[in-house]
Amino acid sequence: MRRLVLKALGAVLLSGGVAAAQEIRPAIVFDMGGRNDRSFNEAVHRGGQEFQRATGVAVAEFEVTAEPQREQALRNFARRGHSPIVAVGFAQRSALQTVAAEFPNINFVIMDSVVELPNVQSVLFREEQGSYLAGMMAAMASRSGRIGFVGGMDIPLIRKFACGYVQGARAVNPQIQVFQNMTGSTPAAWRDPVRGGELARSQIERGADVIFHAAGGTGTGVLQAAADAGRLGIGVDSNQNHLHPGRVLTSMLKRVDVATRLAFEQARAGQFRTGRTVLGLSEDGVGVAFDENNAALVTAEMRSRIDQARAEIVAGRVTVHDFMTNNSCPVQ
Amino acid sequence: MTSAAPPAIECRGITKRFGHVLANDAVDLVVHRGSIHGVIGENGAGKSTLMAILHGFYPADSGEILVDGRKVSIDDSADAARLGIEMVHQHFMLVEPFRVVENVMLGAEGGALLKHGEAEARAALKRLAEEYGLAVDPDARVEDLPVGARQRVEILKALYRGAEVLILDEPTGVLTPQEADDLFRVLRALRDEGKAIILITHKLREVMAVTDRVSVMRGGKMVAHRETSETSAAELGELMIGRRPAAAQRPAPSAPGPEILAVEDLRVRDNAGVERVRGVSLALHAGEILGIAGVAGNGQTELLEAVSGMRAPESGTVRLRGEPITGLDAAALRRLGLAHVPEDRLRHGLIPEFEACESAILGYHGDPAWRRFLGLVSGRKVEAHAARLMRENDVRPALPRLRSSLFSGGNQQKLILAREMEREPDVLLVGQPTRGVDIGGIEAIHERLRGWRRAGKAVLLVSVELDEILALSDRILVIFDGRIVGELPGGAADERRLGLLMAGAAA
């Protein structure tokens, strides 16, 4: 029940902070995908919006379109006195390292990477744990014993998703076959839904009946193809269950929105925490989405096994291997 | 044939200005049906402009045109076609990758689908071939046809469109005498059918041979109209250039020196892999002009390209002063004293979009003469060099910074000749030196080549202009189908025999 604790803590901060509310000017620098990418960046955006709605404090935003703009944008916000500034995505690490050192009095947050500076909060997620649950659900929902994974680009983060997914699936069905495809090697790989659809169809034609995507904009094509073929897709980052109600088994949630809101709330309460924060299942930082859109797909048994698995992972009885620890995955 | 019928074409006071140049200045012209009407004049006299106006290529600034006595406006080629005015351009307006029948149909397809029109065109081609002796394979690709055949295609095109007035712009420039005779026979047949034919040319011989009437242009003005039977070549020549032309010379016999260039059993293929030169051997001596006569497309182009280093021969050897030079590139050959005035000015001789001074060092661009410190090319030196060349060789306008394409053909050619002769090479290869050059220019160029010979240099001259070959050569070799089919002495060459050899009709 730790997630409740987390939420309660947030609530306390929010209410308790009213009295001691600091004047803060939060800002977000999005990654290349842009604030409306329907997944990762959009979740951060949503977190900021929730904070803005709740407190009336305006959240400034900037979307980078070229590599050098990262540093430029962070510095721009810092110079104008924005704080805390959320840098979204691992690609911002070195830019943040530079700028955060320049502005020791400004607070920064980085998602998906670590910057060891006294004014930076580094937020990491245990994507493998969320993906593990997604994999379990996929294996339970699959009738063919074959499931699929479509990644955007073959980079460590995506391998981390894939590795957790396969582990979860194997935990349910050790014989299950998992097809894996990566979309491409150019930036277009993240925004090519037609190719995403083709990859999904190729997996479906090989018998896959549940397909998990971690491919940004390309993923909409994956979910579409799965829905068109009467199979199931699994969304990522944000809750994408609503995209094709009844055809999206679940979505692997990565609560960057919560992390963002929380960071702002801390700052407003004058309690901004720096250092490393790792959000996994136990912190409710990752998870799988259950809502009215997938209610019909989730059996009671499924639900209970997922809850059980979550409890075991939280309790440390089950360990999900993190690809990043040794750059390899024990299962294929 | 003069009758009460109104003339097929009547131009009244046609005036056309390009910028500051008055190309046509109140020009009048009357052309009757059933006649061949010559329009003569030097390059730049305004003949082509007048014809372009008649053909709707651009509008006149003022003046009027009457067709069959009715005033008309000709805004584009389609208008001209409706009025039965068709033109055979000097540079053929043919689509080279297309078949003959497609070219003939283009613009007169007879319906949205080609099927019906094509059948019609084939039938018409067959009929016209029989009627006028204009035989061409309708399925041949134009790019595969020799020049003479291409011209027949142009004429067939015009006839197929129902030409009543046929304008031919310098039609014989690329033809053998026999082909020219053939053409004239066709033209006479057309005249006898009642068509009006306008022949634009600067060749007085042709005018005298084939026309019924002749109009002379000079400097944009129409200076005279004559019945051909009542004038002479001499009078026309004088009217054309405004003075008495220099008497045509035949070369004085020369005493050739030692052999300097030797070609042995040369075989050359073109880009398409067709063998164009099939075992040519020849020897060129110092102090001689050796003329290669032949109809265009018989291998002389490839021969020149192979000897000049532009194209690697398939086999055979070329020696310069006894040393083999086969396979050396053109730059190396220039350094050895073998220069080349190419047949095609705009494709090879200069770079149209370069400034004239840059075209003036083409092939000699590596010369240390225009280098400065660090071996960099000095723009000023290049410009000064070109300015001197232009001054010494009367290239007009003498503006080294003007774009090469903006010079007239004659001046371009003068610049190329100046460039190639400046270094006094022992051997000069010359292809079509006077193509598109006006009479004054021709005289100057011929005089230069003769002077060159007198200086003890050797000239290999390739030309399809028989007059030119005869006027310059000490010896004449005739090339046909990639082989040398005959040799004649220059001074006493029998034109008829030459013509037959060129046509491959005699061994």
Next chain:
Amino acid sequence: MEATLDLVVPILAATLRVAAPLILAALAGLFAERSGVVDVGLEGKMLFAAFAAAATAAVTGSAWAGLGAAILASSALALIHAFACVTLRGSQVVSGMAINVLAAGLSATLALAWFRQGGQTPPLTGAARFAPIPLPGAEWIAEVPLLGRLLVGVVGGHAMPVYVAFALVPLAAFVLWRTRFGLRLRACGENPGAVDAAGVSVARLRYAGVLIAGVLCGIAGAAISTAQGAQFSPEMTAGRGFIALAALIVANWKPWPVLWTCLGFGLLDAVAIRLQGVPVPGLGVPFPVQAIQALPYVLTVILLAGFVGRATAPRAAGVPYVKER
């Protein structure tokens, strides 16, 4: 046998799907360049058309309305291209590049302004999409051993634009080689002077060629966002216009070779997708994903260098037509 079919049928079906927009775009380039206007703006026109199709289909609920809008939008860009290249005799390559940049910016800007969904359009469902069309009498044909399944599996079940793409190949060949318009258009790309001398307007023909390219890119764009995909998202054409341009050159500016070339690209792609993660025989581990992804491109280069002869573009392509004085 059945196992082979299990493998081959989906790959061939995917080949047709992937090839369809490439064919449309390559044919578009074919018409423009045959008329003498180089078109590097295929990508931009497709992208803008994809946006117009998805946006219109989302609002009206009709894929056909979307297709119409796509054709209009793409043609509007084509008109700009024609004006720049034919009327003003501007640089054809610059114009094409400008259209690519403009289309990328404009489609995303408009999508964001109109739908407020991050530059995407709403997902399309039902009649707003071109649904797969089953082969008539499929269940009956499928009974035929071997061939039946091949036919139903490969040829059947595609959306309308896919069939349009394939139908357009013979149509394009017919128009170009069997009609008056085609004859003139091709002549225009080889020697516009001859066309002019024949009393036919070069400008009008080139406008026609470029506008046909606009229409075809419009269909290609609609295929991408309303048949193969089900919404527009920014830059979703992902470089297909450039692949189509390459296919056009490999195909030597001829319709049937365009078909074979695009099918070749499609097949390589479909096979490459299948090869991802498949262990290499004898090695036990799969090739790196990136090697498989690069495979179609590497093979294209090798094929081009080894077997396909020199490409000969229409001679007048890229050259503005100026009447000679």
Next chain:
Amino acid sequence: MNRELPRWADLALLPALNLLLALGVSALVVLAAGESPAAALQALAIGSFGSWDSVGYTLFYATDMAFAGLAVAIAFKCGLFNIGVEGQAAIGGLGLALVMLGLDSTLPAALVVILAVAAGALAGAAYGAIPGWLQARRGSHVVITTIMFNFIAASLLVYLLVNVLIEPGQMAPETRRFAVGLPPLSDFGFPGRSPVNLALPLALLAALAVWVLVWRTPWGYGLRVVGSNPDAAAYAGIDQGRRIIAAMAISGALAAGIAVNELLGSQDKLILNFTGGAGFTGIAVALMGRNHPVGVLLAALLFGALAQGGAELAFEMPDLPRETVMVVQGLVILFTGALGALFRAPLSRLLGA
């Protein structure tokens, strides 16, 4: 109608008018997006030249554009359409990074940087020379091969960065930081804070070198002959094939300048997609600059200003979609490049009268 304009009108007035028109139409787009065009233009102007920081960033982006534009231009001068600058820059970056990673801790800083620049140029040149060779010797159209080579380079880079060169334990597919890099211009007294670095003077030098090479050497003369009249090359004794290969190699080496500016001057490590599409923008830069180094530098400055001003515009007007800047860029390319002759006829009438 085609009377030639005076030189000053051709080179200054006409482009200025076209730019104005482009901005005018852009203003309409901004208006359509519900924002104030005046404010947007002001943000664009101040954002690109309003402070030393902005000027520095403008120059930094312009450096990328200059290298890309020069790379495209020299290939164009040889009659080749190099769409492969993206890939050549990527491979150039790879060569550069390998030297830095291998030697940056053992050799003196200046030496290793020079070696890295040389290695980058060499790698880019090699990657450009292959399509050149294929064109010259096998007749493979350079447009196709360079498109293909872009994809191949991207795949290679992802493979190496993810599997070989990645900094262990890191999420981002990028190498470790280089110990040294090109010093920023601020080390030499350039005011403000921006990543503009020694790659800028290097780009200027490259432009000068391109000008000298192409317009002031016999070799460059031959290059231009091949580009404008390949038939004449044989006549002049110029080896067309070798010029093509060399032109593509030089083009690739110039493309590697993007890597020098981005990786050695700003990022200090090899990252994915550091070119950010500069290779494609370079085509427009080259053509707008009429393939002449001076023109390319001016066009590069314009595009640098648009990139930087566009970023600031996004800051000032967050409600304006970031893609609006692309619209402005597209319009500028369209009006100053392709529609460049729009005012030519009226202007020549006006000036001729």
